Amino acid sequence: MSPHSALDAPETILKGIAASPGISLGPVYLFQKHVPTINEKSVEPSEVEGEIERLRQAVARSHKELGKIYEFAKQKLGDHQAKIFEAQLMILEDFVLFDSINERLRGERKNVEFILHDEIEKYRKVMEAATDEYTRERALDVEDLRNRILRNLQEEKLISRLEGSPVIVSHNLAAADALILSRNVVLAYVTEIGGVTSHTALLARALKIPAVVGLRHITSTVQNGTQVLVDGYSGTVVISPTDETKGKFEEKRSRYRSFEEKLAGLRDLPAQTPDGHRVELKANIELAEELEFIKIQGADGIGLYRSESLLIGREVFPSEEEQVREYRLLADAMFPKPVVIRTFDIGGDKMMAHAVRENNPFLGWRGIRVMLDRPELFLEQLRAILRASTRKNVSLMFPMISSIKEVRKARQFVQEAKGQLRAKGIAYDDKIKMGIMIEVPAAAVITDDLAEEVDFLSIGTNDLIQYLIAVDRGNDIVSDLYQEFHPAVIRFLRRIIERGKKKGVPVSMCGEMAGDPLATILLLGLGLDEFSVVPNILPEIKKIIRSVKFREAKKITKKALNLQTEDEIKNYLRSVTREHFPDIPTGE
Ligand code: PEP
Ligand code: MG
Secondary structure (H helix, E strand, O other): OOOOOOOOOEEEEEEEEEEOOOOEEEEEEEOOOOOOOOOEOOOOOOHHHHHHHHHHHHHHHHHHHHHHHHHHHHHHHHHHHHHHHHHHHHHHHOOHHHHHHHHHHHHOOOOOOHHHHHHHHHHHHHHEEEOOHHHHHHHHHHHHHHHHHHHHOOOOOOOOOOOOOEEEEOOOOOOHHHHHHHHOOOOOEEEEEEEHHHHHHHHHHHOOOEEOOOOOOOHHOOOOOOEEEEOOOOOEEEOOHHHHHHHHHHHHHHHHHHHHHHHOOOOOOOOOOOOOOEEEEEEEEHHHHHHHHHHOOOOEEEEEHHHHOOOOOOOOOOOOOHHHHHHHHHHHHHHOOEEEOOOOOEOOOOOOOOOOOOOOHOOOOOOOHOOOOOHHHHHHHHHHHHHOOOOOOOOEEEEEEEEHHHHHHHHHHHHHHHHHHHOOOOOOOOOOEEEEEEEEHHHHOOOHHHHHHOEEEEOOOOHHHHHOHHHHOOOOOOHOOOOOOOOOHHHHHHHHHHHHHOOOOOEEEHHHHHHOOOHHHHHOOOOEEEEEOOOOHHHHHHHHHHHOOHHHHHHHHHHOOOOOOHHHHHHHHHHHHHHHHOOOOOOO
């Protein structure tokens, strides 16, 4: 007998973008949104007031619907996430918009559907043409609002009840749809478009429903009722899975579930060892859309905001005003917790507005080197960061520092930027803290001197390791030689941390190593003051910190520092980690 049911085709594995964690198996419900067709019609002068009244009623009904959705969103998602719907309600309450629609109705004597569609389309197009993904995503909300009013004009009902518990498969999902559908038992969301910042992704995470997005052509590959397995951890969707595949995923699901249950309770607890040694556990972020998630994960602040992510997909640098808006968003959302904004780290592997050809870009014009050579750009960014610092929870950080001279020059620019703002009477935090990344071996060697010039140090292991061992981690031929636990790496880390602390300057780590569970005990034992990690891993790292005594971590670290090969170090750390935490994946 074939392992597949009669309804389904053979097993097919598709790869999309992991948008919300979890694993589900269930039948597909193809969600197709009702898109109203709009015909342009003339109306008699005597009918105009009737059209206006029809619009008023449709707007009132839409307002009532959205008001309910907003309340439901507040209950389920909290005030911050619910703001998406508040924004839609504000458009519905926009007198200017509706006055101009009514005026056109009277002047042009066309049917209300046509004029409403046309007016709202203007809004939507402006948003859709925006250069940033966030605003483009919001264009979908405006479209959704328009369709809601149109549906109510045509007096059609809202689909909100589903049979059974399906996996919702759709081309795209508006925020309101994802939320309304979640009143049923939804097993997972799968969409063709959207990225990790799409509404489906944000809402699915908040609702704790697994989701995979960006899976092109899925709606034409499956039918209503097709069995699909959705793995929101890896972004995999399996159509018509075999029993063997189902078993494999079931095993993964129970493993992850029991682990996550244990982690959830840690959110509001400090990253502190049982013998009272407290460290800061912060998050690295690239997009403002991750803010809500990092708060849920219980971060003590933002330890690295990679500001160059503002440059993704654009030709020109963002204006000072645009930067201020972005940085303020971070500072306000995290307040009173701290936010470290790193100045543009461009060049090397990172995007440049105008690409420069270099034979060896990693040893070339990148990070602070670019900014020091582009005073206008640098001053603009510094002014924007300073302007966002008025609540006193923002710090500045410079990437790719290799000498004292660069730090002094960068600080001079900060002074100059402050002077420019002062001259215009613009407020900023005069005591803003300034730190540098230690990611070039030369900087590591002169840590003592650098520490005299700055308020904090942050170790960037991603670059530091590749420069220290002379291995390009992106080069497949030698990537085996890229060793996070190379004895030279861990001894170098000891040196940086010890020297920084001796000078009374806190030492943080924001490279990937800070978020490697296998490294946590070692880094604790080395005396690292602050870990800044990718948001996903944060609870796991907190769990380790809260379970191992500082005294013991120091002993373990001392032993690891005496080992001679990466294999020995890793095996040793694996055995101690496994002994303390049998359920933590240690990368085997
Ligand atoms: C690093 O190099 O470790 C770091 C955090 O910076 P990035 O990964 O952005 O280069
Ligand atoms: Mg780096």
